[in-house]
Amino acid sequence: MLLQREPRLRELRVFDLHLGPWLEELQTGPVQVTAIQGDVTQAHEVTAAVAGAHVVIHTAGLVDVFGRASSETIHEVNVQGTQNVIEACVQTGTQFLVYTSSMEVVGPNIKGHPFYRGNEDTPYEAAHRHPYPRSKALAEQLVLEANGRKVHGGLPLVTCALRPTGIYGEGHQIMRDIYYQGQRLGGRLFRAIPASVEHGRVYVGNVAWMHVLVARELQQQAALLGGQVYFCYDSSPYKSYEDFNMEILGPCGLRLVGARPLLPYWLLMFLALLNALLQWLLRPLLLYAPLLNPYTLAMANTTFTVSTNKAQRHFGYEPLFSWEDSRNRTIRWVRAMDGSAP
Numbered sequence: 001m002l003l004q005r006e007p008r009l010r011e012l013r014v015f016d017l018h019l020g021p022w023l024e025e026l027q028t029g030p031v032q033v034t035a036i037q038g039d040v041t042q043a044h045e046v047t048a049a050v051a052g053a054h055v056v057i058h059t060a061g062l063v064d065v066f067g068r069a070s071s072e073t074i075h076e077v078n079v080q081g082t083q084n085v086i087e088a089c090v091q092t093g094t095q096f097l098v099y100t101s102s103m104e105v106v107g108p109n110i111k112g113h114p115f116y117r118g119n120e121d122t123p124y125e126a127a128h129r130h131p132y133p134r135s136k137a138l139a140e141q142l143v144l145e146a147n148g149r150k151v152h153g154g155l156p157l158v159t160c161a162l163r164p165t166g167i168y169g170e171g172h173q174i175m176r177d178i179y180y181q182g183q184r185l186g187g188r189l190f191r192a193i194p195a196s197v198e199h200g201r202v203y204v205g206n207v208a209w210m211h212v213l214v215a216r217e218l219q220q221q222a223a224l225l226g227g228q229v230y231f232c233y234d235s236s237p238y239k240s241y242e243d244f245n246m247e248i249l250g251p252c253g254l255r256l257v258g259a260r261p262l263l264p265y266w267l268l269m270f271l272a273l274l275n276a277l278l279q280w281l282l283r284p285l286l287l288y289a290p291l292l293n294p295y296t297l298a299m300a301n302t303t304f305t306v307s308t309n310k311a312q313r314h315f316g317y318e319p320l321f322s323w324e325d326s327r328n329r330t331i332r333w334v335r336a337m338d339g340s341a342p
């Protein structure tokens, strides 16, 4: 999207642990695209990649709520990695840093308090025990606290953080996994979450667009945007996690069975705890990481939606993709996956 929507772009550097063939497709236009294979936990690699950059958009992260990675690894990538990016900006004189944070910095909290169509100023007791949200909250704090630090050359570092809710769209692996789960179950998914529990979702293209816009406006309005957080939002409907997924998986041939959860919450939590126990027991032999665990069940069962226009007020953000367009693009992606089932 930077290549399509940022006319002043002269070079785009993509720094990632895993580079993919998709990068070759980007290298066809007038803008130089530099792919750098590297690890954010390695400060020297980050510094070398950042040197000479005008703006850094730091979106790398270990997104794991399924117990695949250790809490130490999650912390090392998400927190230490972010610290390395900040220090690289300071040492090399890069003045603008945008961080991809997350709704989970706020909640849902460990007490299951709902956050119903809240905004960046809504009071809410952010309290986390899980390694992933803890790491995102610590990383966001580092980024915001770094705002105003002097970078090499004496100018101030200008930072901000974007907080997407549940991102969906092309490439969404969880949506893909749920789709194949439904196919294995004869085209059916079984409701586990009450339809009344709203869960915020945002289309990946609009998240990307918000990043492009704020990276541009951070340079023009440093005093207003520096040190700020912005929820990522668009016109995706407020629905339960499962009902929202069915907006996309329904047209792909799946059916959600049950107008209400087929199992009581206590039984679902028992099964989630059983999954967690099995994961622990099997770990020496294999990685067992199902979708259902105590954390994912609690998350899906706690209302968390945002209603805000702070990004619009501060830097003129308007979603680039309508709900219909976002939905149709995602449906097309799911349908194109057929035949590539794992």
Ligand SMILES: NC(=O)c1ccc[n+]([C@@H]2O[C@H](COP(=O)([O-])OP(=O)(O)OC[C@H]3O[C@@H](n4cnc5c(N)ncnc54)[C@H](O)[C@@H]3O)[C@@H](O)[C@H]2O)c1
Binding pocket: 015, 016, 017, 018, 038, 039, 040, 041, 059, 060, 061, 062, 063, 077, 081, 100, 101, 102, 103, 136, 163, 164, 165, 166, 167, 168
């Ligand atoms: N998926 C969501 O619903 C969601 C919601 C809110 C925020 N976010 C945030 O968005 C960002 C992107 O997440 P995503 O959902 O696209 O997941 P993703 O796994 O698709 O993207 C993460 C990227 O980071 C890279 N990465 C991981 N460890 C790295 C390391 N040590 N060094 C360098 N690169 C590394 C991965 O290779 C991958 O390309 C993350 O910071 C995540 O916390 C995601």
Ligand SMILES: CC(C)[C@@H](O)CC[C@@H](C)[C@H]1CC[C@H]2[C@@H]3[C@H](O)C=C4C[C@@H](O)CC[C@]4(C)[C@H]3CC[C@]12C
Binding pocket: 063, 065, 101, 102, 103, 104, 165, 166, 167, 174, 192, 193, 199, 241, 242, 291, 292, 293, 295, 296, 297, 299, 300
């Ligand atoms: C097995 C059922 C209970 C099923 O409904 C579980 C769904 C569960 C896998 C997802 C429910 C909420 C999701 C999370 C939420 O959308 C926000 C997130 C923040 C982001 O930074 C990373 C992804 C995630 C943690 C996302 C992950 C999947 C869910 C837990």
